[in-house]
Amino acid sequence: MLRKIIILLLLSSCGKNIFHKDHIHNPSKDPRKNAISDPAFDNYIASFEFDYDREIGDIPINFNDLKDQKAGVCYTWSSGHAEIEIDRSYWDTATENEKTAIIYHELGHCELGRGHFDAMRKDGCALSIMNWIVIRDKCMDLHFDDYIEEMFRQ
Numbered sequence: 001m002l003r004k005i006i007i008l009l010l011l012s013s014c015g016k017n018i019f020h021k022d023h024i025h026n027p028s029k030d031p032r033k034n035a036i037s038d039p040a041f042d043n044y045i046a047s048f049e050f051d052y053d054r055e056i057g058d059i060p061i062n063f064n065d066l067k068d069q070k071a072g073v074c075y076t077w078s079s080g081h082a083e084i085e086i087d088r089s090y091w092d093t094a095t096e097n098e099k100t101a102i103i104y105h106e107l108g109h110c111e112l113g114r115g116h117f118d119a120m121r122k123d124g125c126a127l128s129i130m131n132w133i134v135i136r137d138k139c140m141d142l143h144f145d146d147y148i149e150e151m152f153r154q
């Protein structure tokens, strides 16, 4: 029997790095929409900081209605500013594991400066939380320690 590979487009997260150059025209103006994070993300940010073993920089995380089935997006500007937006409808249906995965993923872009890393394990789980698709609930249970290792300890 052939196994079909199911691509979960609806669960896909592609936190795209968008490089704005607005600061060239307004060098003293902060290009971000928000100054602080929505409290809904506090626990997930704290969890990331615990695993990271340091505090994240000034990166506000807030909800927006994202297009193209994105779950989250990290914006970085050449001025050094960064901001994260999480799709509200995705968040409302995500499990705790998936919420953790998307926040870690976007902070991986915005705080750690990482790009996507799409290698897979033999069991069908991603090798990294920086996979372009949000890590599935079961895979977070199976491999969370490995994901932390891959993200922070290499």
Ligand SMILES: [Zn+2]
Pocket: 013, 014, 015, 016, 105, 109, 116, 131, 132
């Ligand atoms: Zn991404």
